[in-house]
Amino acid sequence: MNYLRKNFWLFAVFALLPTVAHAHLVNSGLGPFYDGTLHLLLSPGDLLGLLAAALLAGLRGPRASRLTVIVMPAAWLLFGLVGLNMPTSLQLPGLSVLSFMVLGALVALDPKHLPEWAVAALAGLFGALHGLLNGSALAAIGAGTVSLLGIVTTVFVLTLIVASLIVPLRRAWMRIAVRVAGSWVAAVGMLMFGWLVRGAG
């Protein structure tokens, strides 16, 4: 007992020794589903592309919007599951930036002749790419399908809200404002390409 009392501080200091610090965020306490939701909301690259896809669908009308609202989350989920089960180590930052840059440029151009199915297909490609990346990232940290469902549900809700806000716009200046937003997304994409080449992206 005397020995323990004498060496109390020694034991106390040793108790504080860190092991390898696999540091990460403090647990959000929200659970895996809402962690997935937050992941998407805090990922500007994912959000910009999602926003651009929803804006494009909204500009092209109700049918394109309906298709996009279904196709993009479905592709995100499908390829997210692929990523979870067969994770890839590829990061593909260039392709990720290219995807939202193209969508932003299309919003800015507002191509009247772009078929509705093509809008949904582009949104689906974007969803597939980011689903695969998200799924792989989730697999790497040991997160499961519930987190992926959180991401996909947020994709669905955001796409639905944005597209349904854009579809009824009829006044010219409102549609122009949407196209300006698309040009900003494309401009961010161009700058990001530069940052990636420089190695700061």
Place this chain on the structure above:
Amino acid sequence: MKYKDSTSYYQLFFACAIAVSIAMLLPQVALAHIESGEAGGFLSGLSHPVSGLDHIIAMVAVGLWGAQLGMPAIWVLPVAFPMMMAFGGMLGLIGIPLPGVEVGIALSAVVLGALVLGEVRVSLALSVPIVAFFALFHGHAHGTELQEGQNAMLYSLGFVISTGLLHASGIVIGLLHRWQSGRIVLRGAGTLVMVGGLYFLWQALS
């Protein structure tokens, strides 16, 4: 070295143990992977375009000129400028030099100010290349100044949004064009922009 009793031995051992323990408390490999610099990056990008008067007057002048030209230039010019500015920024980032950047920026204010002053009406096919040409210089100079540790994407986002809002300010001011007295005010604003551009040009050349 001899010790008189076991107490001295314990004291030495205890001191050594504390020293070793403190050394071992130093952090080991931190496999941290959180993203960082988000808020700083966005705010830095947002504030950068409004931190230089040369940048501000040129971008507001784009909005003013667009408002004078009317549809569709009123929105095409503010779309063309950020996109070409981003392209200029990309050129700077990948290491393609652009000669006379500061002169180009100052000239942009001189030319755009003169166009607003003269209420010069040209076709869209000519106004867009004029604005796009000058936007390259602004992007090359200002789009690449990311501070250490800040998030590049959010910096870019803030930079583009801020630039767009400056154009929007110019367009809103340009709504004065509806009234005769407002047109005079706009031409006065063009004069100010041009004079400011001449000052920056003199600085760039001296």
